[in-house]
Amino acid sequence: MKSIIALMDYKAKFGSKHFDTPYRSGMDKDKLTHYFNELDFRVEYMYLNEINLSKDSYSGKDVIYTSSEDIGYKYKSYIEDIIFALELSGANIIPAYKHLRANNNKVFMELMREFEGLTNNISAQVFGSMKDLLMHLDKITYPIVFKTSEGASGTGVSLINTEKELIAKVKQINQRDYNKDLRDYGRSLKHKGYIRESLYRQKFILQEFIPDLQNDWKIYIFGEKLYVFKRPLLKGRGIKASGGGYDNYFYGLEAEVPDGLFDFAQEIYTKMNVPHISIDIVFDGREFYLIEFQSLYFGTAGIPYSEGYFTLKNKGWDFVNNKLEVEKVYADSIAQYLEKKHIKKTEHIYHS
CATH class of the missing domain: 3.40.50 (Rossmann fold)
Known part of the structure; x- marks a missing residue:
């Protein structure tokens, strides 16, 4: 064993x-x-x-x-x-x-999207301070999606329409320590040429806005099992589909999945080389866009709410009507991942 x-x-x-x-x-x-x-x-x-x-x-x-x-x-x-x-x-x-x-670090998530080559059809910029932002203000096009690096269920996400709104938002997400700020100000008086710390050093993301969306799709892939649910943009929640309440979502066969969505998700999953993943995807009628992803410790509500899961067969994606426990789905994905890893290692040794 x-x-x-x-x-x-x-x-x-x-x-x-x-x-x-x-x-x-x-x-x-x-x-x-x-x-x-x-x-x-x-x-x-x-x-x-x-x-x-x-x-x-x-x-x-x-x-x-x-x-x-x-x-x-x-x-x-x-x-x-x-x-x-x-x-x-x-x-x-x-x-x-x-x-x-x-995981719950959207700045590094965006950087991973770049160096893993996950998708290239949606742009994003990451910043560590107000001063970083000020160096790039002339390159920002509005409206733009603002995200704090931390936060789940849509918290920290908002649509920014003007430069003034953006500056105010960056200030809003920072909790200042006025005693330390005062000490740093004193350094500037004491030491000629000393550059003060930025007062606003909470990292954040600016992501390209995709207009006229009505919903997104949350997809979990655990090995050979794919779970999906559709999350409508509910009134009063602005551009946020996440956090709208699981009873308001549509699962499995009711998710109204457009052709190509599962293939798009599967391609991301394959590139990531992980046993399981949670992916947020939107579709503008022409292209699919990867909005966010998590490779561990993500919500699993789509499993108990779904009557079953999809799996890739020779002729396409088939729905398997079988409710499974989260622990079963998780264990299967780990075992399948390790088996594939063992096969690849054996093949490498053999060909060497």
Whole structure:
């Protein structure tokens, strides 16, 4: 039986699950163990704080892990340190550390879109401060979509129509520490030539606006299973489809999927080389656009709300009417990913 390490947070939470019990407790670890056992995997659960790189070797070991959406993302930062160190030590981190870095970090997500070559038909710019923005104001075309780097369910997203609105928005998202700002001002008086810190250093994204949209589609791909739901733009929510309430969405066969949407999503999934992914896609009648993605610790409501999933067959995408538990879908995707990775490794050794 193959072994896999599953890293939990300090609350013994692993992963994300809609309708979890107790509330916000993540996946059911007993169920997860059961489904992995069926796939010939033995799961060893460990707390992140139990990792000791000075005593134990994790080189070559398969490691799955949780992320976090704690307030201020302070614990998530700790998780990043542990996972990056494990990856550097030679552990097989699933998914790789860069995907954790992009989780609830839309600035890095946009940078990943570029260096992974995911799509090139929608432009975006990332900024780390007001002063960064001021260097590029003359290149910005309005209206434009403003996004804070952190935030889920549409929080931090707004449509900006003028330069004045943009400047005000950047100021709005920053919480200033007036004592530290005053000390920095003092440095400028004391030291000739000293350049003060920008007062507004909260990173953000400006993304190209696609007009006249009525909805987006959220797609999960877990190995060979594809879940989809349509999210209408509800009155009063502006350009935000996310966060409109799961009872207002349309799942599976009711999602009114345009031809080519699943192929577009599958191409992104293949490029990302991950066991599972959540993708937000819009369609303007001519082209599909990748708006956002997450490769771990994303919402899973589309699974229990759906009557089944789509899978790619020789003649196209077939719908399988079968309601599955999140733990089953997750375990299957990890096992399939590792099997494909083993096959590729064997083929590489053989051809070498």
